[in-house]
Amino acid sequence: MLQATTRLSHPEAIEVMHRFQQDHPEFITVDSATGPWRMVIPAGSFMVRSEEDHLSVHAEGVDAIGLSYLKLIFVDHIREYLEEDIEFVWSGDETDTKEPPFFRQITVVWSKRLTRSMQRVRFAVPDLELLQHTELHVRLLLPPKDRTPVWPWMTASGGMAWPQGDDALLARIYTLRSVDLVAGEVEIDFVLHACDAPSAGAWSMLCQPGDVAGMLGPSGHIPTASGRLLLIGDETALPAIARACEALPEDADCEILIEVNGPEDEMDLGWPVNWLHRNGAPAGTTSLLADAVRAREPSEDLYVWAGVEFGAFKDIRKHVRSVWNLPRKQHSVVAYWRSGSAGDVPEESHHKKKA
Ligand SMILES: Cc1cc2nc3c(=O)[nH]c(=O)nc-3n(C[C@H](O)[C@H](O)[C@H](O)COP(=O)(O)OP(=O)(O)OC[C@H]3O[C@@H](n4cnc5c(N)ncnc54)[C@H](O)[C@@H]3O)c2cc1C
Structure with a gap:
């Protein structure tokens, strides 16, 4: 398990933790009016304890991806509830990387038409086996044409920051149609639709072997049922x-x-x-x-x-x-x-x- 700790000092901290728990009772439990709160998900867990004048937060991830997801979930929720971009200082997390561990720069291998309305693109993905490759969809990031891509990065607070202005990315959600761990490649099927502005659908038809894109994820389960x-x-x-x-x-x-x-x-x-x-x-x-x-x-x-x-x-x-x-x-x-x-x-x- 990888671990990191931080503290939350805010007059509404306890109220916010109760709202967080009430919105996600399937993941978060609480013992009393002053905590502690425990969240357990497949990526890891966190424990939030009430100290004298602050809440102490202890996050554990099953791996680097799990720990960064845990931090992101905690930071994004607290900021949303407080309606403030408050800063967090994490310690104990030696993997202080700026690149999200669930990000990859991916490269087009080929692109071909499948049906009248569908284009399939195959991408090479470095270290694919380290991602949660059994999961379903990814956020595909397409850089502006003829510019060196600037990819999103993790902030010291544990949130994500995105390039703006001329470096802004076209970010769209797509399903991994297939995952080939041996070749380190994935395929995505793009629906082709009429559109005047730059779109991921049009990009899929025009992309060339060697073109690069960004990929965040994957996440989300494949639908299944016992009944x-x-x-x-x-x-x-x-x-x-x-x-x-x-x-x-x-x-x-x-x-x-x-x-x-x-x-x-x-x-x-x-x-x-x-x-x-x-x-x-x-x-x-x-x-x-x-x-x-x-x-x-x-x-x-x-x-x-x-x-x-x-x-x-x-x-x-x-x-x-x-x-x-x-x-x-x-x-x-x-x-x-x-x-x-x-x-x-x-x-x-x-x-x-x-x-
Ligand atoms: C979890 C998830 C998984 C997804 N998986 C896939 C996938 O595997 N393959 C896939 O093709 N899409 C998938 N989508 C849908 C895809 O993200 C959207 O269609 C997206 O808008 C396409 O981006 P774009 O840049 O081509 O068009 P945009 O720039 O987003 O849209 C431009 C214009 O085109 C219209 N438009 C967008 N999509 C379509 C469409 N399909 N038909 C007609 N008009 C459209 C919009 O309404 C808009 O007017 C998925 C979405 C989610 C949430």
Whole structure:
């Protein structure tokens, strides 16, 4: 285990730790009104104790990546709750590197067209085996054209800092479609979509062997279930659903609904798929997936996973929660993109605001 300690001196420190615990009871436990608070996740753990005039924080990571995730989680949450960029001084953490241990500069090996709407790019990733390579998605960082890339770095506080202005990066989330540990290479499938501004989709078609990009992660689990599984997605979730299919046991009770434009956009996933065709309607404008969900019935052992456009996300999540009454542990419905909006779809904050 790697360890680091810091302290939090702030008049609202105890109140903030209670809010942190109440928002994440599945990970954080607390013994009394003054702590201690303990967080345990696969990457490691932290313990926060109340001292005379401050809180002492002791973080342990299973490895360098785990420890930096723990520090990042703690620092980001405390800053969000306090609505202040307060500084932390960590000690005991000899690996005082500026480069995040979960960052890699990756190099294009080749790029090729898979279907009418999908481009596959293979990247060489140094020390791939040291990353959490069984996890699903990464944040891909594309540097500005014709400039030496400046990558994000860890601050002394344990947070992340990003290049700005002319060095600003195009950061987009993508799924690792495949991971080849022997070759030290990964593949990413990019949906091609019309767009005037620079986009990751267009980059995937234009990139050349030897071009570099940045990669943060991976994180996020491959969808799976011990009972009945319903996988739902549009083209952007095809890579995630394909990886889920590869991991399913042969006798799994799994139904797959995927919306694409037409038969030319379908891919063999080695598993039966209900393909829903838009037939020329723009992506993100149909109710095909939500209608298909509404036409199905839930069951006690059902787990629903969906990666879709924002409009479909709202409809499907509402149906799953309000009509089917599926508890949160039985569904993961995520907006993968939002029509008319570039970049990440901002997550709805699950954190309580200051009273
Ligand atoms: C966890 C996760 C995993 C993902 N995995 C993948 C993946 O493996 N492959 C993949 O292709 N995408 C994936 N996505 C979706 C991808 O991040 C978004 O589509 C992203 O917006 C693409 O970036 P861009 O730079 O090409 O376009 P942006 O600059 O973000 O968007 C420019 C314009 O294009 C529109 N647009 C964006 N995506 C699409 C689309 N698919 N179809 C039509 N219009 C679009 C936007 O609404 C905007 O108007 C994933 C998203 C998440 C959250």
